[in-house]
Amino acid sequence: xxxxxxxxxxxxxxxxxxxxxxxxxxxxxxxxxxxxxxxxxxxxxxxxxxxxxxxxxxxxxxxxxxxxxxxxxxxxxxxxxxxxxxxxxxxxxxxxxxxxxxxxxxxxxxxxxxxxxxxxxxxxxxxxxxxxxxxxxxxxxxxxxxxxxxxxxxxxxxxxxxxxxxxxxxxxxxxxxxxxxxxxxxxxxxxxxxxxxxxxxxxxxxxxxxxxxxxxxxxxxxxxxxxxxxxxxxxxxxxxxxxxxxxxxxxxxxxxxxxxxxxxxxxxxxxxxxxxxxxxxxxxxxxxxxxxxxxxxxxxxxxxxxxxxxxxxxxxxxxxxxxxxxxxxxxxxxxxxxxxxxxxxxxxxxxxxxxxxxxxxxxxxxxxxxxxxxxxxxxxxxxxxxxxxxxxxxxxxxxxxxxxxxxxxxxxxxxxxxxxxxxxxxxxxxxxxxxxxxxxxxxxxxxxxxxxxxxxxxxxxxxxxxxxxxxxxxxxxxxxxxxxxxxxxxxxxxxxxxxxxxxxxxxxxxxxxxxxxxxxxxxxxxxxxxxxxxxxxxxxxxxxxxxxxxxxxxxxxxxxxxxxxxxxxxxxxxxxxxxxxxxxxxxxxxxxxxxxxxxxxxxxxxxxxxxxxxxxxxxxxxxxxxxxxxxxxxxxxxxxxxxxxxxxxxxxxxxxxxxxxxxxxxxxxxxxxxxxxxxxxxxxxxxxxxxxxxxxxxxxxxxxxxxxxxxxxxxxxxxxxxxxxxxxxxxxxxxxxxxxxxxxxxxxxxxxxx
Numbered sequence: 001x002x003x004x005x006x007x008x009x010x011x012x013x014x015x016x017x018x019x020x021x022x023x024x025x026x027x028x029x030x031x032x033x034x035x036x037x038x039x040x041x042x043x044x045x046x047x048x049x050x051x052x053x054x055x056x057x058x059x060x061x062x063x064x065x066x067x068x069x070x071x072x073x074x075x076x077x078x079x080x081x082x083x084x085x086x087x088x089x090x091x092x093x094x095x096x097x098x099x100x101x102x103x104x105x106x107x108x109x110x111x112x113x114x115x116x117x118x119x120x121x122x123x124x125x126x127x128x129x130x131x132x133x134x135x136x137x138x139x140x141x142x143x144x145x146x147x148x149x150x151x152x153x154x155x156x157x158x159x160x161x162x163x164x165x166x167x168x169x170x171x172x173x174x175x176x177x178x179x180x181x182x183x184x185x186x187x188x189x190x191x192x193x194x195x196x197x198x199x200x201x202x203x204x205x206x207x208x209x210x211x212x213x214x215x216x217x218x219x220x221x222x223x224x225x226x227x228x229x230x231x232x233x234x235x236x237x238x239x240x241x242x243x244x245x246x247x248x249x250x251x252x253x254x255x256x257x258x259x260x261x262x263x264x265x266x267x268x269x270x271x272x273x274x275x276x277x278x279x280x281x282x283x284x285x286x287x288x289x290x291x292x293x294x295x296x297x298x299x300x301x302x303x304x305x306x307x308x309x310x311x312x313x314x315x316x317x318x319x320x321x322x323x324x325x326x327x328x329x330x331x332x333x334x335x336x337x338x339x340x341x342x343x344x345x346x347x348x349x350x351x352x353x354x355x356x357x358x359x360x361x362x363x364x365x366x367x368x369x370x371x372x373x374x375x376x377x378x379x380x381x382x383x384x385x386x387x388x389x390x391x392x393x394x395x396x397x398x399x400x401x402x403x404x405x406x407x408x409x410x411x412x413x414x415x416x417x418x419x420x421x422x423x424x425x426x427x428x429x430x431x432x433x434x435x436x437x438x439x440x441x442x443x444x445x446x447x448x449x450x451x452x453x454x455x456x457x458x459x460x461x462x463x464x465x466x467x468x469x470x471x472x473x474x475x476x477x478x479x480x481x482x483x484x485x486x487x488x489x490x491x492x493x494x495x496x497x498x499x500x501x502x503x504x505x506x507x508x509x510x511x512x513x514x515x516x517x518x519x520x521x522x523x524x525x526x527x528x529x530x531x532x533x534x535x536x537x538x539x540x541x542x543x544x545x546x547x548x549x550x551x552x553x554x555x556x557x558x559x560x561x562x563x564x565x566x567x568x569x570x571x572x573x574x575x576x577x578x579x580x581x582x583x584x585x586x587x588x589x590x591x592x593x594x595x596x597x598x599x600x601x602x603x604x605x606x607x608x609x610x611x612x613x614x615x616x617x618x619x620x621x622x623x624x625x626x627x628x629x630x631x632x633x634x635x636x637x638x639x640x641x642x643x644x645x646x647x648x649x650x651x652x653x654x655x656x657x658x659x660x661x662x663x664x665x666x667x668x669x670x671x672x673x674x675x676x677x678x679x680x681x682x683x684x685x686x687x688x689x690x691x692x693x694x695x696x697x698x699x700x701x702x703x704x705x706x707x708x709x710x711x712x713x714x715x716x717x718x719x720x721x722x723x724x725x726x727x728x729x730x731x732x733x734x735x736x737x738x739x740x741x742x743x744x745x746x747x748x749x750x751x752x753x754x
Contacts, residue, residue, distance in 0.1 A: 027041060027194060029206065030202070033209060038322075040320055041323065043325075047193070048104065048105035049104065049192040050101055050102065050169045050191050050192050051101065052100070053102050055078075055081065058099070059129045060076060060111070061137075062084070063077070063078075064077050067125065069087060069125075074086060074087040075087075076125075076139060079096075082099075083099040084096050084099065085123055087125075090148055090155060099123070103161075103165070103169065107129055107130045107375075108126045108130075108372075109126065109129050111123045112161055117181075117182060117183040118162070120160070120161035121159055122159040122160075124143065124159075125139055126139075126140060126142045126371070128373055140372065142371060142372070149600045149635075156600060162175055162184045162186050162566075163175070163567065167257075168256075168257035169193065170191055170192060171190035171191075171196045171197045174186065174188070174266050175266060177565055177566050179562070179565040182566075193257075197257075197270060198253055200221070200269045205218055222249070222269070222270070222271045224250050225249050225250055225314075227250075227314060227316040229242045229245065230337055231313070233337075233342065245312045250321075251304070251315060252273045253270045253271060256270060256272065256277060257298070258300050259279050259299070259300035260286060260297040260298055261273075261277040261280060263277055263564075264277065264278055264563060265563055274489045275520055276520070278493070279301065280301060281301075281459060282305075282433070283463070287301070288395060288430075289393075290392060290394040290428060292380065292394060292395060293378045296376070299379045301459065303379040303380065304458070304459050305382075305460060306379065306382070307381065331359060343360070347417070348417070356401065365377040365378050366378055366400050383423045387407070387411045387424050388430055391430075391434065392434040398410035398413070411424065429464065432447050433463070433464070435447075436464075436470065438698060439470065439700060443470075443471055444468070444475045447464045447476075448475040448479050450464040451479040451491075452479055452482060458490045459490055461490075465479060465483050465494030469497055476498060477502075480495045480510050480511075483498075484514060489517075489519055489521075489522055492514055493522060495511065496514065496526055500529065504532045505538065505541065508533050508541075515527060515530070515546075515550055524556040524559075524560050526553055527557045528577060533550060534551070534554075534581060566597065567597065567601075568598030568604050569594070569603070571590045571597060572590070572603055572604045575594065575607060575611075578590055584615060587611055591604050591608035595627075599631050602638060606641050609621040609645070618649065622642065622645050625645065626642070636661070636662040636664070636665035636667060636670060639658040640659065640662035640673070643677075652677060659673060659674040659677055660674060663690065672691070672701075675687045675688075676707070678690060684711065684714075688712075691704060691708050700731060705724045705727045705728040708721075709724035709728060712724065713748075716752070718745055718749040718752050719749050719752075721745050722746055725741050725745050728741075
């Protein structure tokens with residue numbers, strides 16, 4: 001979005017254009033019977049999730065304060081009752097922009113402005129609402145590193161409220177994106193997170209409250225469920241519920257917002273988590289290999305890993321569901337189940353009372369800070385495992401505080417406090433995930449064991465299945481087939497991802513039952529995974545029933561992409577689908593649509609160029625890449641694609657500079673390719689530097705170790721060659737050729753030293 005082209009900044013008929021009037025009961029109606037719950041809610045983050053920007057709702061100081069921004073000064077001021085932020089646009093011209101909405105309230109508050117196409121965008125500034133003593137009560141630039149070609153720059157789709165944030169910060173949101181007009185006509189029933197967000201349509205409940213005897217279940221088709229009973233420690237140390245567990249859908253209801261997930265349709269009420277959303281698994285971009293927080297995951301993905309979730313603990317065991325606050329202060333939250341005499345002692349945690357490290361959350365819920373000031377605790381409630389840090393590089397809570405110490409130091413202290421620990425030294429799924437993420441030969445067997453072990457949480461087993469995509473062997477077939485037979489949606493989701501690299505006919509035999517899964521994301525993704533079966537080469541293998549099931553699932557997949565039509569990735573996904581079906585003209589148009597909708601979306605250029613290359617239209621491919629580089633001159637994927645185009649046309653020397661640019665991203669594949677081209681051009685010393693860089697990024701990649709061994713041997717540097725040969729033998733221990741290389745290089749090293 002080019003801010004210089006939006007015309008006059010104003011509220012565009014907010015009440016009439018963007019939003020509907022209330023159609024569900026508002027908190028005032030609920031307070032007639034539920035006064036305490038409404039009072040609690042009024043103090044909550046939910047009640048303050050969003051509001052019209054007026055003096056009473058805006059926490060930030062709009063008193064002509066200034067803040068350095070893009071070599072100029074942003075000014076926060078008022079004009080009559082209207083809040084104004086004066087800031088430079090993309091051309092550097094100062095503009096007065098009306099603030100339309102506040103967003104959140106603590107520990108920071110963001111602000112939004114409206115454009116003429118029904119779109120709300122976030123300003124690049126936020127107000128730090130923490131007390132001044134904690135560094136708060138100030139304006140700051142939220143993402144100072146973002147450039148205009150970055151997704152989370154304030155002018156781009158990553159900072160768009162309609163797509164990114166509205167569903168969780170307002171009630172009953174309908175996105176209503178009009179693709180042809182490239183406009184939003186978004187609607188909601190309440191500007192913040194009100195009663196309807198968790199309890200659903202209240203009309204039948206109100207009728208029941210007024211005495212309608214024909215209404216069952218108090219007027220709610222689905223209920224959230226009551227809090228799970230507290231737990232008591234048994235003599236053997238295990239925890240047991242104080243009274244029988246009762247069914248509860250609390251976690252799933254909360255997960256519709258408190259989860260890292262993609263939305264595939266407008267929600268159909270508070271119980272539509274696995275229907276309107278597709279949750280993220282424990283992916284390397286989001287989690288450390290042991291499941292700890294890396295990027296924002298919004299709690300659910302952590303909590304469902306925990307023993308608490310496995311035992312039946314729900315959100316309301318610790319949190320007041322209406323205020324969101326903890327029901328008890330400090331360690332009392334934990335000791336309501338985990339007895340204080342055993343756990344709230346120095347004997348257990350090894351720290352003095354009332355010091356850092358003596359709080360349960362310090363060790364079992366370490367915090368990660370996002371958005372500069374927002375510290376969020378890991379809800380997997382894991383036991384610190386410094387012994388795993390040395391094996392997998394995953395962090396641990398001990399060294400998170402004692403950063404000047406080693407994991408071995410932390411391990412020795414835990415052993416001193418807990419000599420009979422049931423955790424230290426025991427197997428952990430992170431070892432399998434680390435092996436898979438680093439292409440170790442042991443990964444396949446390790447992942448298979450995790451995927452089929454019922455003692456692991458479903459999200460862990462599903463994540464193991466997804467990692468099998470790079471291990472398409474018999475072990476993976478057995479695990480995937482069993483997961484498909486399991487009704488758990490996470491394992492089915494993992495099975496689809498894990499089957500990605502199998503031949504299409506085998507993939508169809510494994511995943512075909514998922515085409516009729518009752519959950520939209522599962523059947524749609526299964527359809528996408530099996531789309532190639534509709535091509536002329538394989539269509540004859542399908543019965544009429546199978547073909548119809550696949551076509552219906554692909555209709556769902558296309559509809560999911562159309563729901564996200566304001567984003568470049570949706571059109572790119574459709575382009576990839578069309579290409580897999582051999583529909584090259586349609587694929588080209590989808591990629592062009594992606595570029596038109598979101599010009600900064602680099603994969604659209606890369607995929608379009610790859611399509612042109614496959615059609616032997618090399619000049620079109622290069623023109624497309626150069627078009628992308630005009631948008632983002634530093635895009636590593638485009639520099640890599642251009643380098644490969646130049647290599648194909650025999651211009652290897654010209655390709656070097658572009659591979660050098662791509663390698664700056666620290667993508668090990670780019671660095672490795674750059675090294676190989678340097679070696680091809682006879683620049684052996686430079687090649688060694690880049691190979692060592694690639695090795696540092698992925699030391700478990702056998703191709704890199706082999707190249708280092710070979711190049712050092714060519715240079716008669718046998719000591720170094722022998723070291724990498726040994727590394728290669730550790731990675732591939734049963735390879736007789738490598739064993740022979742190790743033996744030969746050992747001999748050459750001895751001869752050289754004589």
